[in-house]
Each structure stands twice: as C-alpha cells, then as structure tokens.
Amino acid sequence: MISNKRMKPMHLLALIKLIELGAHRELIEISTRKLGSLLGLSQQSASRLLKTLEEEKLIERDKSFRRSRVRITMEGLVPIIDLYNVLKNILEKPTMLIFRGIVFSGLGEGAYYVRVYSRFFLEKMGFIPYPGTLNLKLKSLDDIKIARSILMLPGITIKGFSNDSRSYGDVKCYKAYIKGEEVYLVFPERTHYGADVVEVISAENLRDKLKLKDGDIVDVEIPVS
Numbered sequence: 001m002i003s004n005k006r007m008k009p010m011h012l013l014a015l016i017k018l019i020e021l022g023a024h025r026e027l028i029e030i031s032t033r034k035l036g037s038l039l040g041l042s043q044q045s046a047s048r049l050l051k052t053l054e055e056e057k058l059i060e061r062d063k064s065f066r067r068s069r070v071r072i073t074m075e076g077l078v079p080i081i082d083l084y085n086v087l088k089n090i091l092e093k094p095t096m097l098i099f100r101g102i103v104f105s106g107l108g109e110g111a112y113y114v115r116v117y118s119r120f121f122l123e124k125m126g127f128i129p130y131p132g133t134l135n136l137k138l139k140s141l142d143d144i145k146i147a148r149s150i151l152m153l154p155g156i157t158i159k160g161f162s163n164d165s166r167s168y169g170d171v172k173c174y175k176a177y178i179k180g181e182e183v184y185l186v187f188p189e190r191t192h193y194g195a196d197v198v199e200v201i202s203a204e205n206l207r208d209k210l211k212l213k214d215g216d217i218v219d220v221e222i223p224v225s
Contacts, residue, residue: 007079014039014049015058015076024077024141027062027069074194077141078148081195085149097222099146101136101198103212110135113188114201117171120158125173125184127203133186134178134200134207135193136218147198150174150222151187160189176200177221179210185220 017038021028036046050068053059058076062069072080110133114121118128138144156173169189176185183202193199198220206212 010039010049011053011056011058012079012083014053015072015080018059018070018072019080023059023070024072027071029067029069031067074196077144078195081145081148082151084145085152088149089152094224097146097150097224098219099143099198100139100217100219101143102139103207103216103218104135104137104214106133106135106199107192109192110199113168116168117158120171121173121184121201124156124158129184129201129203130205132205134183134202134212136198136200136220138196138198139217144196148195150185153222153224156184173201174222177223178206178218181206181210183220185222 014035017035018024018028018030021030023030032047032050033043035041035050036043039046039049041049050059050061050070053076054061057073059070059072111131114129114131114133118131122128138147151172153174158171158173160167160169162168171189172187174185174187176183178200181202181204183200183206186199186201188199191199200206200220202209210218212218
C-alpha cells in the first residue's frame with residue numbers, strides 16, 4: 001500500500017499522543033477533556049477531533065463505556081510510520097534493511113496482475129515473473145516500519161497505464177533477497193491489502209524453489225546503496 005494521503009498537523013499530533021498512550025496496541029480509555037489537555041484544545045474541539053479521526057478511519061472507538069475507548073487503525077498508523085521513516089532516513093543511513101514475514105495464501109489476484117504488468121517487468125527488471133506473488137504477512141510493528149521505509153528508497157517505478165477495459169495504477173519495485181534468492185518486492189498503488197502485507201515476485205515459483213508453505217517465516221533482506 002502506497003500512502004499519498006496528506007494529513008492535517010493536528011490530526012498527526014493527535015495520533016502521536018494516542019500512540020504515546022498505547023492506542024496502537026490496544027483500546028485505551030481516554031476522555032475528551034484529557035485529550036484536549038494533551039493537545040491544547042477545548043473539550044468540545046477534542047470531541048470533534050475524535051469524531052473526525054473516526055470518520056476518516058484513522059481510529060476506531062468503543063462508546064459503550066462512560067469514556068470513549070480508542071484504538072488506532074492500521075490506516076492511522078501508516079502516516080506515523082512514514083513520518084518516522086523520513087526522520088530515520090535523514091538521521092541514519094542503514095546499509096541493509098531486514099524484515100520478517102509469514103507466508104500466506106493471497107486472494108488469487110496476483111497471477112492476473114503479474115501477467116498484465118509482465119512486459120513492463122521484462123523491460124524494467126529484465127525478466128518475466130512467475131505468474132503469481134509470494135504473499136508475506138508482516139510479523140510485528142517493527143517489521144511494518146521497516147517495510148514502509150523501503151518506499152523512501154529510489155526503487156523502480158512502473159507507471160500506470162490503460163487498456164481497452166480498464167486502467168492500472170503505478171507499481172514500485174525493489175530488489176531484495178530471500179534465503180539468498182534474488183526477488184523483487186512490489187508495492188502497487190492500488191491494492192486490497194494493508195500496510196502489513198508485502199507481495200514478492202521472482203522469475204521462479206518461490207514456494208517451490210525455496211520449499212515454502214503457508215505459515216513459514218522468512219527474512220527479507222533489502223540492500224541500501
């Protein structure tokens with residue numbers, strides 16, 4: 001998932017404060033008075049802010065208690081993670097990024113899209129991929145942060161295009177290694193998956209080549225030049 005969404009500074013600050021209180025891990029109890037105090041807002045403004053964050057699907061709320069219980073959604077975490085990665089990329093210069101994912105069976109759409117984009121993969125990367133993707137569910141928030149940080153790298157961009165039936169979005173691709181095997185991570189602009197899933201392509205069937213099955217855990221290494 002590639003995030004192009006611009007967020008208002010107060011929304012970003014509110015999410016950061018909620019993360020400080022642990023709302024990225026679980027539902028936390030917080031009053032609008034307390035949130036307003038943390039943000040320098042009136043209770044009424046804090047109440048409106050929570051409502052807006054919920055409407056934008058950046059948080060979820062449980063209103064069955066006297067005070068709201070709030071948890072940040074994955075959609076709400078993504079801009080925070082991206083900000084973290086921008087700052088980290090400025091302050092630190094890693095030579096290798098490594099994240100861990102769990103192999104799982106996807107929605108079955110990978111083969112179709114790999115075929116649709118195959119001529120562009122050949123042009124940009126020099127090979128026609130096996131028709132299908134290896135799908136990885138990221139194990140932890142740290143793994144999600146690392147995977148999102150990859151989008152700060154130059155990579156290879158395949159521009160969107162249209163044919164007679166529909167249009168297709170951009171795809172960003174990054175060379176990586178799994179068990180020493182060269183692969184490419186693909187980040188489609190349009191995807192049904194969230195930020196906790198990464199799709200991988202290769203010239204070969206990676207499940208067969210690397211003897212992988214659903215539930216296996218793999219480390220993905222991305223060299224940073």
